[in-house]
Every structure is written in structure tokens, then in C-alpha cells.
Amino acid sequence: MVIDMDEKATLVIKNISNLITMRGPNRPRKKEEMSEIGLIKNGIIAASKDKIIYVGNGELPKDIEIAQDAKIINAQGKTVTPGLIDSHTHLVHGGSREYELFKKLEGKSYLDILNSGGGIYDTVESTKKASFEELLKKAEKSLNRMLSYGVTTVEAKNGYGLDDFNTELKQLEVIKELNRIHPVDLVPTFLGAHAVPKKYEDDVDKFVDILITEMIPYVSEKNLAKFCDVFCEKGVFSVDQSRKILSAAKERGLFLKIHADEIEPLGGAELAAELGCVSADHLVGASDEGLKKMAQNNVIATLLPTTTFFLQSEKYAKARKMIELGIPIALSTDYNPGSSPTENLQLVMTFGALKLHMNPREIITSVTINAACALKLEDKIGSLEVAKKADMAIFDVPNIEYLIYHFGVNHTQTVIKNGEVYDMTSVS
């Protein structure tokens, strides 16, 4: 192991029964690489403030000095992983949509509800009404919950203002403020094209034009987002409209994501490949041709199995086929008030096994290094290696298989974010 000897250790985690390092290249892992998790038995890891300075097994080398006030954690019987990364969320929104669940149970589909003016439009109304402070407090509560599940970095989208640009900006400002005050790092995504505003129903191209000429230039100038995203779906934004929006964002220096083929096979996967999107998300209906193109163009597939579950769809994304084709996979909660009202990434990992038939090592890869790649943060996070951020989760489980198997509960014992220690035993 490489050692950085200039810094004193301020945190040492020792006797780690299973240390999952995810060491390896800082790029998306695919095929068999997705099963290489860099497991160290009886591991030890040291950090100096917010950076990792040693990763190995047994004892620390003699030449690493331990600071007098260093925190020493004994992780005998525990499993340590890189801090988990939730790379697709709609964290900031007003209200909730519990009534919609029961409409779905009566047989209404997600798109039926949306097209009859409910769904996303309902959350748009609640988000418009909510003050900055109210949105901040609500999102902060969710972020605390995410941290408690071992999550240390979260992507967050706007998208509940639509043509009301001030509401979209309010959400992006909430994300910015949370990033400042909360230990979890947030990555902002501009999702102005989340649904067609009622006012532009008969002239969607007019709204696309506003996105391209007004909203995207403003967001990029003010540095309010790192990514741009579009809900490319039948009855929402077409492939052509999505292409226009994403191309304009790319020209302005934003990285691209796309909600692609969530329900219908529209050609979103093909578009992601054509435009060089960093990730294409959902993909339940993606065509085989689209998947092949994604593999050829190194587009990450962000899969959201709790959404498919909550929408009661029988068909899940074809994760095994994607892995076989060489598409790197990330797994995420898609936390949102309509189709995935959960902050629990550990639950998503269980669904990765039960519904996507991924093995435990592939699942860990999908919520660490591949999720880091989906946020273009692979140089800083996603694996436990010298010089990377001291972001880690200590789970009270004997192995990663157990973490996935004993489901619906929180296994986190401690979260380390930027070298700071957060005890989670009281919240689990």
C-alpha cells in the first residue's frame, strides 16, 4: 500500500473484519471488474483530517504518526465501505403524494396520473407554495436520513417549477445552501425539462426554446448546476426535443444525464449514446440496440429498482444484459414524492439483488465507484485509497452479503464524512 507520511493520522479504523476498498482505476467498472471490490481482511485505514493516508491490513506502519487527539475506532466484526453515493435524486420538493399510491392501486398508471394533471404537476404546486426555508428544512431532513444510511454524496435535481423559473431557481438555491451547511456533499442537476408546463401543452417547442435561450444560459452562467437532465418519455419530451435541450446544455459546459426509456422504448438510450451523456437513467424500456450503443459510448446506466417496484411494473431494467454488454451500472434511490418515496439506498441494494439479479460485489460497485463516475467525481470519492476523501461507512454486518440480505433495516453504525465521525447507532 502507498503511504503518505507527511500528515499525522487524526482517525484510525482498525481490526476491520471486511474492508471493501474498491481500489482500482478511477473510471467506470464494467463486466467482471464490477465484481472486484478490493476486499482486505483484518483491515486498517488511517485518515489525516479529510484525506485518506493509509489503507492496509494488520497494524499501521511505525512511521505513521498518530495525532494525540486522534479518534481510534475498533471495527472488529464490522464491514467498512467507501461512503455510499446516491447519484439520482429529486431531493428538493414541496409536499407529498401518498394519495397517488392508492390511485395506482386502483389501476391508474403513472403516466395516466401525470397526463391528467396530477403527479409531477401536483408537486409543482406544492413546491411553488413552499418557502425557501420550508424546502430547506424538508430536504435537510431527507439528507439526514440519507447520511444515516451511509450515504456521503448525493445528486439533487430541481424540476418542480417548470415554466416558473423562480421556483426552479429556489430549488437550486436550496441545494446550494444545503451543500454549504450539511456534511453530505450535493451535486446539482438542472432538470428544467421534467414535465411540459400546462401553459405550453399546445406548443411544447416554445417551452424548449425558453429552456435553451433563457434558463440553461442563466443556470450555467451562475454555476448553479453541474449536470443537465431531461425526462425523455412518451407524452413528456420527445427524443428531438431532448436532443435540442441537452445539446444546448453541453455547449454551455454542463455534463449530461437523461431520464431515458423509463416506461416506453422511445430511443432515450440511443440519444444518450449519441450525445455522450455521462449516464442514462431508468432504462426499463430501453431497446437492445440502444443498450449496445450505450456500451460502445461508455454511458453509465443508473438503475432505479425501487421506482419500478413502487410503480408496480412487472418488468425491471435488464441489468444482467447490460453487464454482459459492458455497460457500467450505478444504483440509486431516485428519491422523489411520486415514484420512489424512499431515501434508503440500502433497500435499493437489496432490490439490486432480488429484482435486477446483480451479485453483492456488483451492487457495492454500483453505489460506490460507478456512482462516483456518474457524478464525475471518481478522482475524489468512490474508493478507499490514499489521497481520496475520508468518506466511509461502517456497517454492523459480518459481510456485504448480509448487508443486502437482512433488508428494510438500517445497518449503519458510523459514517465518516470528510474525516468527521458521525455515530448512527442511535438512529438505526
Ligand SMILES: N=CN[C@@H](CCC(=O)O)C(=O)O
Ligand atoms: N420520471 C420522472 N421523474 C421522477 C419522478 C418524479 C415525480 O414523480 O415527482 C423519476 O425519475 O421517477
Ligand SMILES: [Zn+2]
Ligand atoms: Zn428521476
